Amino acid sequence: MPLELLTVPCLSDNYAYLLHDPASGKTALVDAPEAAPIQAALDRHGWHLSDILITHHHDDHVAGLAELRAGARVIGAAPDAQRLPPLDHAARPGETLQVLDEPVEVIDVPGHTIGHVAFHLPQSRMAFTADSLMALGCGRLFEGTPEQMWDSLRRLRDLPGPTLICSGHEYTQSNARFALTVEPDNAALRDRAAEIDRARAEGRPTVPSRLADERATNPFLRADMPELQRAAGLEGHSPAEVFAEIRRRKDRF
DSSP states (O other): OOOEEEEEEETTTEEEEEEEOTTTOOEEEEOOSOHHHHHHHHHHHTOOEEEEEOOOOOHHHHTTHHHHOTTOEEEEEGGGGGGSSOOSEEEOTTOEEEETTEEEEEEEOOSSSTTOEEEEETTTTEEEEETSEETTEEOOOSSSOHHHHHHHHHHHHTSOTTOEEEESBOOHHHHHHHHHHHOTTOHHHHHHHHHHHHHHHTTOOOOSEEHHHHHHHOGGGOTTOHHHHHHTTOTTSOHHHHHHHHHHHHHHO
């Protein structure tokens, strides 16, 4: 029986994710921006948390944890444990966990922060990427280098195309507007931007997204592609240099 995925809006533009296993009755949470909307979603469905997975230490991803953690196993990255709330399991990048009776791969994705991890559920074809790979974007480089973030994004890009990318914020409409300044002739991007505008006009979230769509439209995943390099006027540069310049442009956008 497949896992149920529920996207929970939090704060002004954050998302948390609830995963529920109907067979076992267990429920996992990925990130805890604030407790009230997450608890309301749990109560509405009659679910109780068995596990909480934390991607990184920023307050808008952990602030609700203390109110939600009773009875749940809290999992976060061992290398960043000193900046995270107390962990019941400190996971090593490259480790495979068992959550909701499924394997969960812990992927090291430094860039936004040094200790950021993503959680990949290959059986359910989901990846919880928070502020690393985002819908049509990537997180700001608060701690890491462009080279680190580019390596992280390539690692995520190598996951299977049908993978559902569950990212941490509703930034997609702005990301689409920026992406069109980089690759204005990308037909797939133009179509996706129009659909995003429709979704937001109707109050619908734009995440999760499919990795295959990100590969085709997300400029931060396309820094090594000749068509993007030509469109951006960056031919002859290394992919890491192209990524760094696109990130600089986004920071000024």
